[in-house]
Amino acid sequence: MNQPNKVDLSKPAACCCASPTGQTAYGAKKTPARLFRFIAMGSVGVLFWWLAYRNLALFSQWLTYTVLPFKRDTHLGASVEFFVYEAPKVLLLLALVVFGVGIVRTFFTPERTRRILSGKRESAGNVLAALLGIVTPFCSCSAVPLFIGFVTTGVPLGVTFSFLISAPMVNEVALVLLFGMFGWKVAGLYLGTGLLIATIAGWVIGRLHMEKHVEDWVFETKPGNGTEDDSLDWSARVRLGWDAVKEIVGQVWLYVLLGIAVGAGIHGFVPENFMASIMGKGAWWSVPLAVLLGVPMYSNAAGIIPVVQALLGKGAALGTVLAFMMSVIALSLPEAIILRKVLKPRLIATFFGIVALSIMLVGYLFNFLM
Amino acid sequence: MKKLQILGTGCTKCKALTEATKKAADELGLEYELGKVTDIKEIMAFGVMTTPALAVDGAVKVAGKVPNHTELKALLSATK
Numbered sequence: 227m228n229q230p231n232k233v234d235l236s237k238p239a240a241c242c243c244a245s246p247t248g249q250t251a252y253g254a255k256k257t258p259a260r261l262f263r264f265i266a267m268g269s270v271g272v273l274f275w276w277l278a279y280r281n282l283a284l285f286s287q288w289l290t291y292t293v294l295p296f297k298r299d300t301h302l303g304a305s306v307e308f309f310v311y312e313a314p315k316v317l318l319l320l321a322l323v324v325f326g327v328g329i330v331r332t333f334f335t336p337e338r339t340r341r342i343l344s345g346k347r348e349s350a351g352n353v354l355a356a357l358l359g360i361v362t363p364f365c366s367c368s369a370v371p372l373f374i375g376f377v378t379t380g381v382p383l384g385v386t387f388s389f390l391i392s393a394p395m396v397n398e399v400a401l402v403l404l405f406g407m408f409g410w411k412v413a414g415l416y417l418g419t420g421l422l423i424a425t426i427a428g429w430v431i432g433r434l435h436m437e438k439h440v441e442d443w444v445f446e447t448k449p450g451n452g453t454e455d456d457s458l459d460w461s462a463r464v465r466l467g468w469d470a471v472k473e474i475v476g477q478v479w480l481y482v483l484l485g486i487a488v489g490a491g492i493h494g495f496v497p498e499n500f501m502a503s504i505m506g507k508g509a510w511w512s513v514p515l516a517v518l519l520g521v522p523m524y525s526n527a528a529g530i531i532p533v534v535q536a537l538l539g540k541g542a543a544l545g546t547v548l549a550f551m552m553s554v555i556a557l558s559l560p561e562a563i564i565l566r567k568v569l570k571p572r573l574i575a576t577f578f579g580i581v582a583l584s585i586m587l588v589g590y591l592f593n594f595l596m
Numbered sequence: 597m598k599k600l601q602i603l604g605t606g607c608t609k610c611k612a613l614t615e616a617t618k619k620a621a622d623e624l625g626l627e628y629e630l631g632k633v634t635d636i637k638e639i640m641a642f643g644v645m646t647t648p649a650l651a652v653d654g655a656v657k658v659a660g661k662v663p664n665h666t667e668l669k670a671l672l673s674a675t676k
Contacts, residue, residue: 336645336660365660368646368647368660370636371639371640371646371647372645372646374636374640374645375640375643375644376645447637447640447641448640567636
């Protein structure tokens with residue numbers, strides 16, 4: 227792991243699949259004893275989680291001022307207390323949400339999502355696709371097979387795009403981090419506008435009737451039957467949820483700590499406002515600039531959070547920063563290269579253009595509202 | 597003779613799945629032939645939408661993930 231903030235353009239096929247789809251040897255036989263053990267272990271786990279979460283404030287004060295030699299009412303003491311409170315809090319929240327989402331995702335394999343969306347009319351289909359984008363396991367390296375699998379089985383092009391936009395952009399890790407660091411308002415706005423962008427951008431692409439700008443061979447592809455859906459029992463789902471926690475938390479914990487460390491630095495020491503002049507509300511051009519910078523960059527949702535934390539802390543406007551964040555995680559140069567296999571340049575340009583434009587509008591909306 | 601095929605366009609997870617499959621199959625003492633399918637059209641013909649995927653004798657057994665060693669072994673020995 228080198229510089230954690232580095233934006234990586236060198237790996238177009240960078241794989242982020244953390245998708246425990248239920249197509250493996252998990253279709254275990256149900257035995258009541260095992261189920262009971264899982265429920266018992268689960269309850270104990272939840273109890274511990276809750277106790278830990280409830281007592282974090284006390285713990286962080288005790289650790290900072292009693293165990294460690296920091297003084298109360300000093301900048302350094304406040305910073306350290308902030309860090310030892312926030313870091314476990316966000317990691318606990320993250321583990322819980324990733325676990326929950328991991329379990330929900332065992333119900334929504336890409337195959338099932340496709341079945342739900344197949345033959346759906348536009349508009350309602352766009353909304354549904356954006357929502358399913360959150361709960362269906364997805365990774366950018368599967369974007370091409372997923373795209374082909376959708377459009378060749380009767381999912382309208384615009385609906386497919388709603389899914390392809392929402393799946394990476396509305397991300398549970400980003401949601402938890404935003405909630406943990408900035409509160410439910412920011413997290414809710416991110417969720418709501420993310421869904422809105424995915425729905426509207428997909429709908430517009432559908433209205434433009436750009437089917438002829440999909441590479442011809444795509445529609446000639448005859449998709450096979452794929453895997454048979456195993457029905458999983460609950461212990462298998464719990465295990466898959468736990469696998470997701472190990473995998474995702476294992477990947478992102480460093481970014482999370484870094485983001486909180488940046489926040490702690492800002493928390494203890496008075497924030498400077500040097501970003502305010504260039505990324506504050508007053509600078510109207512900062513939103514398009516942020517999107518323009520963010521679009522080609524590739525980073526996962528967790529990697530961008532420290533940057534968001536730093537920018538906000540230094541006085542950048544919320545809308546500008548959210549626009550930057552969304553454009554980084556929703557669009558990227560590697561993604562354009564991958565999608566070029568199935569889309570002609572004009573459709574890629576339209577796709578990027580519409581999504582970038584929607585993100586800009588959201589940026590302005592936030593700067594105006596908040 | 598088992599025909600094992602790794603479907604994927606060449607991301608890091610595809611390599612991981614190839615290695616893991618090789619290891620599991622060797623450990624089971626299977627007689628097998630391991631091939632790679634990298635062409636997207638051929639991958640689609642298998643009907644998978646998430647890569648990497650593993651097909652045993654033409655049937656897709658794993659899609660979109662790299663199973664752990666025990667799962668792979670169970671899966672490979674189950675389809676004997």
